[in-house]
Amino acid sequence: MAGYVAVALAQNRGDVVEMARLGIRWEAGDRTALEGYDGQYNYFIALDPNPASVAPHLDVPAYRYQRILYPLLVRALTLGQPSLIPWALIILNIIAQAIGADLVGSLLAGDGASRWYALVYGLWAGLTYAVRLAMTEPLAYALVAGALLASRRGHETWAAVFYGLALFTKETTILFITAHLLWLAVRQSWPGVLRLGALTFLPFGVFQLLIRQWFGRFGLGSGGYLATPFEVIPYMGLWRIGAVSLAALALFAIIFIPMVVLPSLWGVFASLRRLWARDLSLPVLVLAANAAFIPFTPHSTFREPLGLVRLIVGFVLATLYFGAYVRSKRVLNYSVFWLTSLALLFNDPR
Secondary structure: OHHHHHHHHHHOOOOHHHHHHOOHHHHHOOOOOOOOOOHHHHHHHHHOOOHHHHHHHOOOHHHHHOOOHHHHHHHHHHOOOOOOHHHHHHHHHHHHHHHHHHHHHHHHHOOOOOHHHHHHHHOOHHHHHHHHOOOOHHHHHHHHHHHHHHHHOOOHHHHHHHHHHHHOOOHHHHHHHHHHHHHHHHOOOHHHHHHHHHHOHHHHHHHHHHHHHHHOOOOOOOOOOOOOOOOOOOOHHHHOHHHHOHHHHHHHHHHHHHHHHHHHHHHHHHHHHHHHOOOOOHHHHHHHHHHHHHHHOOHHHHOOHHHHHHHOHHHHHHHHHHHHHOOOHHHHHHHHHHHHHHHHHHOOOO
């Protein structure tokens, strides 16, 4: 991961600021500027987290600001020094990704699987891009992995704390929290349900109310600037590409049907089969939640390969977790094919 970042830095002539935000016209508050990517908003929030000051630099302020933990942590580690913030964004993500991969390895080893399968998570293209572009996924899902491992070891309070922090880092981690709440409810662990809800949804809900007061809307939604709504018909987000270009649809289908569509269909049916057999274990519920989410992904995400591979980070983690739980070498071995996604990295996102 560090080597990839070093190569990307060289391609950007050592400009670490450009690594972090890829769209300098937003710095002047030019809302007509479409260049750049999500990491730039973390950079701006870390520079000045004051809602009134940072709002002009964010495409959809409420949506971006709800992912507050990562930029605030960067600001705290650098004592707010502007020259250090771009470096901290990248370095913190490399560390978070390494820790996340190690935690996933421990999670797999707990079910008797080889820790080496954790490299499927550690080198997934969506996370690799996220490290290089100063985005929130490495920290968010390292916290999720920590929560799952803490729960495995009987530390449900720590699991709730990690989940709560993950939710303030990336809102899609709510799928894991919801699955965990349902698992606790099935086990009739009502104190655990109350504890998890109090440490995750309650503070996040209060924060959403503050966001609405600051920015005029809630943060939760389907995406940032030019985002489309969640689809009603499964996988319609992919098929809509054909209305623009059949050639583009064919290209996207070649890449993402084997990488996203077929694995998510497998995830839905595999989890439903276990649920039908009354297996309401946490790995099954986690897989069900993450797999069922993918078919309704917005068109704006399906038409952007980088956004799509970032979106399914949770599904990759859930698949490994499930494969180890059911002790399926087939599931774990097939997951290794996801490493072919690294070919996407040859197209530097500039």
